[in-house]
Amino acid sequence: KDLLASAQTGTGKTAAYLLPILEKISSGALDASKVNALILVPTRELAQQVDQLLSGFAYYLNVTWIPIFGGGDGVAFSQQQKALKAGCDIVVATPGRLISILRTYDIDLSALDMLVLDEADRMLDIGFYDDIMEIVKYINHKCQTLLFSATYPKTVEKLALNILRNPAQVKISVSKPAEGIAQYICLVNDNQKSALLCALAKSQSWKRAIIFASSKISVKNLYKQLLRRKIKVAQIHSDLDNDTRSDVILNFKNGKVDMLVATDVVARGIDIDNVDVVVNYDVPSHPEDYVHRVGRTARAGATGVAFTFVNEKDKLRMAKIESFIDKEITRASVVDVLKDAVDLPVD
Numbered sequence: 001k002d003l004l005a006s007a008q009t010g011t012g013k014t015a016a017y018l019l020p021i022l023e024k025i026s027s028g029a030l031d032a033s034k035v036n037a038l039i040l041v042p043t044r045e046l047a048q049q050v051d052q053l054l055s056g057f058a059y060y061l062n063v064t065w066i067p068i069f070g071g072g073d074g075v076a077f078s079q080q081q082k083a084l085k086a087g088c089d090i091v092v093a094t095p096g097r098l099i100s101i102l103r104t105y106d107i108d109l110s111a112l113d114m115l116v117l118d119e120a121d122r123m124l125d126i127g128f129y130d131d132i133m134e135i136v137k138y139i140n141h142k143c144q145t146l147l148f149s150a151t152y153p154k155t156v157e158k159l160a161l162n163i164l165r166n167p168a169q170v171k172i173s174v175s176k177p178a179e180g181i182a183q184y185i186c187l188v189n190d191n192q193k194s195a196l197l198c199a200l201a202k203s204q205s206w207k208r209a210i211i212f213a214s215s216k217i218s219v220k221n222l223y224k225q226l227l228r229r230k231i232k233v234a235q236i237h238s239d240l241d242n243d244t245r246s247d248v249i250l251n252f253k254n255g256k257v258d259m260l261v262a263t264d265v266v267a268r269g270i271d272i273d274n275v276d277v278v279v280n281y282d283v284p285s286h287p288e289d290y291v292h293r294v295g296r297t298a299r300a301g302a303t304g305v306a307f308t309f310v311n312e313k314d315k316l317r318m319a320k321i322e323s324f325i326d327k328e329i330t331r332a333s334v335v336d337v338l339k340d341a342v343d344l345p346v347d
Helices: 013-026 044-057 074-086 095-104 120-126 129-139 154-163 190-204 216-228 242-253 287-294 312-325 334-339
Strands: 003-007 037-040 065-068 090-093 114-117 144-148 168-172 181-187 209-212 233-236 259-262 277-280 304-310
Touching (some): 013 037, 013 044, 013 114, 013 144, 037 129, 044 242, 074 095, 095 129, 114 129, 120 129, 120 154, 190 216, 190 304, 216 233, 216 259, 277 287, 287 304, 287 312, 304 312
Parallel strands (some): 003 144, 003 168, 037 090, 037 114, 065 090, 114 144, 209 259, 277 304
């Protein structure tokens, strides 16, 4: 059956579609000389993550796959199109790069058995609707289609209506953060945020924390402030090239960096294990974004902490978030934290 599905972040959604795909392909029922499954994802980082999971899941299987995304050179582009023409079993691709190859080369998708659209709402936010619909035309036949989306705006409903046939539906706790997250609100003025962040990090000895800011400029400024305070910190945002972003995430995963300051580029789709703390340095614009941000911690049944810094003008936005998740979030005492931060002057 076609499937329309959504679930809490960190619940194993990627494995939920990869494992059945691998089982079906490894059974020998499909044409091994052609592409059997196409997985569309919104970003290079998510394509790399799915590629890494496949490396583990399919290690002992006679299954081939290739990740296809932008940011490489002409050699990479040529390698990707050759792999497509040769007929690897699974293709994991961002829509933009895949369309470039399909328009340039004659790629046979006639045997495609499964199409997965992962993080569909994010792909549509980026502007991939037309690319996705064009890719579907290249498939030229009805295959099983699985659409995963955390939220259901009108664009996702339109996409689902156009490409799914009488889909089964699965929806699991979409609007609620995991039970293992201890959530706190810190009512604070903007000029106290940096001092509060450093005081919290120092008093609790943070080792794996992600700090979300609302813009690239905010991320860059906060990154510089934290560097001046001798914190092992890195930044990630869309101004960085793909290789640099990959290096940053790797350094955070392997413990070379204690604190990652980021825009929402890592709020969804990036699987980083054992994140202890999430801080919303700025209140997110949409309640769904709050759920995705704090969902970076307490993944797969673990526990974690999430702080949200709320100034006067953001109180209404925070109230909407509490209504959305149907929970009143605990207010933390900012005064007590800042009182102990004698070496962390307010900016």
